[in-house]
Amino acid sequence: MTKFIEKVKVNNVVTGWVDDHAEELIDWSTKIWNYAELGLQEYQSSKLLAKKLEKEGFSIEMGVAGMPTAFVATWGKGKPVIGILGEYDALPGLSQKLAATKEPIIPEGSGHGCGHNIYGVAAAGGAIAAKKWMEKEGIPGTIKFYGCPAEETLVGKVFMARDHVFDDADVSITWHPNSLNSLWASRSLAMNSVKFNFYGKSSHAAANPEAGNSALKAVQLMDIGVNFLREHLIDPIRIHSTITNGGGAPNVVPDKAQIWYYIRAPHRSEVVETYEKLINIAKGAALMTGTDYTIDFITGCYDMLPNKVLGQVLLNNLKKVGAPSFDEHDMKLAKELTDSFDQGMKEVVVKTSGAPNNLLDKIMHDEVIEPYDEGKCMSGSTDVGDVSWNIPTAQFTTACAPIGTPGHSWQNVVAVGSTIGQKGMITAAKVIGLSVVELIENPSLVAQAQDEFKNEIKQKGGYVSPLPDGLKPPVPSI
Ligand SMILES: [Zn+2]
Ligand SMILES: [Zn+2]
Known part of the structure; x- marks a missing residue:
């Protein structure tokens, strides 16, 4: 045959x-x-x-x-x-x-x-x-x-x-x-999916704003930092986010807030480098607002x-x-x-x-x-x-x-x-x-x-x- x-x-x-x-x-x-x-x-x-x-x-x-x-x-x-x-x-x-x-x-x-x-x-x-x-x-x-x-x-x-x-x-x-x-x-693009949690101190937003540390302000400052970072990244890098917790009522200084990022790049090493920059931005945002932060690493891929x-x-x-x-x-x-x-x-x-x-x-x-x-x-x-x-x-x-x-x-x-x-x-x-x-x-x-x-x-x-x-x-x- x-x-x-x-x-x-x-x-x-x-x-x-x-x-x-x-x-x-x-x-x-x-x-x-x-x-x-x-x-x-x-x-x-x-x-x-x-x-x-x-x-x-x-x-x-x-x-x-x-x-x-x-x-x-x-x-x-x-x-x-x-x-x-x-x-x-x-x-x-x-x-x-x-x-x-x-x-x-x-x-x-x-x-x-x-x-x-x-x-x-x-x-x-x-x-x-x-x-x-x-x-x-x-x-x-x-x-x-x-x-x-x-x-x-x-x-x-x-x-x-x-x-x-x-x-x-x-x-x-x-x-x-x-x-x-x-x-x-x-x-395809490598990726990290990461949530940054900020913790501040709650207070009455009108009566005693000076007593509060806003976790939402930390989230906002972090995102401003990330947006300034974009100019210094290679074009194919993509960072997108949602604010998954921005606090409750406007008259209460939020003591908890969370922002969720996807960081994507053509090579895994570029994701890792960019992710480290985001951690530094989170540190800066926490320092500026007198808050603390933790990271929930959801997943990452190659x-x-x-x-x-x-x-x-x-x-x-x-x-x-x-x-x-x-x-x-x-x-x-x-x-x-x-x-x-x-x-x-x-x-x-x-x-x-x-x-x-x-x-x-x-x-x-x-x-x-x-x-x-x-x-x-x-x-x-x-x-x-x-x-x-x-x-x-x-x-x-x-x-x-x-x-x-x-x-x-x-x-x-x-x-x-x-x-x-x-x-x-x-x-x-x-x-x-x-x-x-x-x-x-x-x-x-x-x-x-x-x-x-x-x-x-x-x-x-x-x-x-x-x-x-x-x-x-x-x-x-x-
Ligand atoms: Zn599919
Ligand atoms: Zn699909």
Whole structure:
């Protein structure tokens, strides 16, 4: 039998399993879309995926890294060990019916505005499909599906990486729902999420203002200091904040106040440097106002290091599978969603992503394109970055929403809950399955990916968890 015929057979096992089980995968993704559970509360979503993998013979370790909704599903024996990342958390305030007008199912409820309902399912489906092929062929190797909670709050993989959950995989691959079919080749911004608490002394603001020390004034002065700092920062650094406690009534000098910052930069070291400057500003604000301060370090993450060798494997398999094809029904919904975008939004989204301008003429993406964001740094963060500093990691995207759909929008919730997102999910499951097969069949690719990773890490320095010692994941009590 020639190599070519073998390859066709391999494709049939993986893609055939996904096609034969498409209805089932769609059902899982619909359930998770309806659960719409927030980070670290994804009890039903994580259980659903873990149960399905367990039924297929994967052994399940539930509640890893101190998070009840984080899990690892393992199948097989020996090397190579191929990791697959899956996410399933939703976003607050994005509850939305499957309709082309903004209409929540539950007012202020949560919704899958980032498509993690199809993200986790495609990753699990790809893991099972690849396992079917290994089983049939009697090929050694291990598949590890990492059930990663709380991506939206940049918590899950950071705590998992700190607890060495990814250490026993040789590489990891994943994908993300998008509006384009391509590799996700860009870097992302490293980040710290930190709350500064100020404590002063309360007094009657009219009768005895001299007796009080205002914690709110400390917050205001800190933010003025941060705003003056901006002039002296490199352009891609982003600092954004909300005042989460500014006191109560105006006639009471506030004795407690809090400001919450996200500090983002292209490199982890730049986040650390900027964060130290913010601590000095907090010290200054406390000194000026006679207050004290404490810091709640919420989380931090690394920038993404996309592995080129793995990226090529993903892109080749995406090309083999081809773009999802959308029918009249999908195109009608896609057109309605596109018509609901704010004026100029589609142009802004496409421009920000760095994708070619000619895509603006299309409603849905109907081809696989070469990476358009290689060497660029996207203006957002992902905790996949932390995995990428521990093991070689790459990710691709498929068309799961109309071109130009804003991220974290109600339109995105609709797209990823509809047949549009489901078709992108089926494509992604096939690509993941085929990529696992390719890596297990060609261990030299795994070795090359690891060489590239080692060289990069040698230049950049190793991974030091952004989390302070002993910090526990912020699991809400139920
Ligand atoms: Zn996401
Ligand atoms: Zn997101």
